[in-house]
Amino acid sequence: MNNAEKYSANSATKEKHTSTESSPRDKWLNWLYKTRLGNFALRLVFCRRWLSKLAGLYMDSALSRRHIPHFVAKNKIDLTQYEDCSYKSFNDFFIRRLRPGRRPFSQLPSAIISPADGMLSAVNLSATSTFVIKGNSYSVSSLLRDVKLATEYENGLAVIFRLRVQDYHRYIYIDKGKGGPVRRLSGNYHTVSPVGLEYTSVWQENSREWQQLFYENIGDIIQVEVGAMMVGRIVNHDVTTFERGEEKGYFCFGGSTVVLLFKANQIQLIDTFTDCFERELPILQGQTFGELLL
Numbered sequence: 001m002n003n004a005e006k007y008s009a010n011s012a013t014k015e016k017h018t019s020t021e022s023s024p025r026d027k028w029l030n031w032l033y034k035t036r037l038g039n040f041a042l043r044l045v046f047c048r049r050w051l052s053k054l055a056g057l058y059m060d061s062a063l064s065r066r067h068i069p070h071f072v073a074k075n076k077i078d079l080t081q082y083e084d085c086s087y088k089s090f091n092d093f094f095i096r097r098l099r100p101g102r103r104p105f106s107q108l109p110s111a112i113i114s115p116a117d118g119m120l121s122a123v124n125l126s127a128t129s130t131f132v133i134k135g136n137s138y139s140v141s142s143l144l145r146d147v148k149l150a151t152e153y154e155n156g157l158a159v160i161f162r163l164r165v166q167d168y169h170r171y172i173y174i175d176k177g178k179g180g181p182v183r184r185l186s187g188n189y190h191t192v193s194p195v196g197l198e199y200t201s202v203w204q205e206n207s208r209e210w211q212q213l214f215y216e217n218i219g220d221i222i223q224v225e226v227g228a229m230m231v232g233r234i235v236n237h238d239v240t241t242f243e244r245g246e247e248k249g250y251f252c253f254g255g256s257t258v259v260l261l262f263k264a265n266q267i268q269l270i271d272t273f274t275d276c277f278e279r280e281l282p283i284l285q286g287q288t289f290g291e292l293l294l
Helices: 003-014 024-034 036-046 049-059 062-074 090-094 140-144 147-153 194-199 271-277
Strands: 111-113 118-124 130-133 136-139 157-163 170-172 177-185 208-215 219-226 234-236 247-251 256-262 267-269 281-283 288-292
Touching: 024 036, 049 062, 049 090, 062 090, 118 271, 136 140, 140 147, 140 208, 140 219, 147 219, 208 234, 219 247, 267 271, 271 281, 271 288
Parallel strands: none
Antiparallel strands: 111 288, 118 157, 118 281, 130 136, 157 256, 170 247, 177 208, 208 219, 219 256, 234 247, 267 288
């Protein structure tokens, strides 16, 4: 019996009937974000970096392997898509690799491909470089903490990939090119679930890393990786030059977000994804979502 069959068999015996009521996780998040006492606890304890680090240590341990079967069943993960191996910990499973060829991508220079699996949304940046996500207003300068660089993205486009816990958590470069220095911004960790986004300014409070990427065909963009509650690490590989489709890094356990910032008149979304200005749409790593404006 291979790894996929083993976990599927174990999961079948543990999976419970789906309920129409809120899950314990939903009730817990509602308490944290929607009540005064919960919000106080969130800011005092649960969003502190030490707790995320402690959770990360546990998820790196062999003890955490026992959570894998239930996680697979709950999130309906098709393990046949992934390399078959014996996982040392839950985090080892969480950053599992896809089998070769599972995320094909276009080699057309004009094609803008997704760096990650997840839920896609997009916002046109205003002349003052502000944009709204889930009812909260943010500026490019506050996201990057770089006022001068933010001016280069006035009237540009922010494309947001929200990775859910069931998604593939490795992300790629979307074109051939080279990268600038990585900027690491410390902060508190918040969940990227809808209730968390509704009640917190996730971009201003979450730890994140960003980098200018100088792409051969696309031109200069900025990619931002945003950590979420109980994400132990954002791991970016230390490379200066790269090819289209090459892995850039990965997130350890938790839901996370990747943001791409494009300059004015740099790209446009293809028809399939124009609705993402109004709502989130599912997307897979490597899938074409935009095209260059020539």
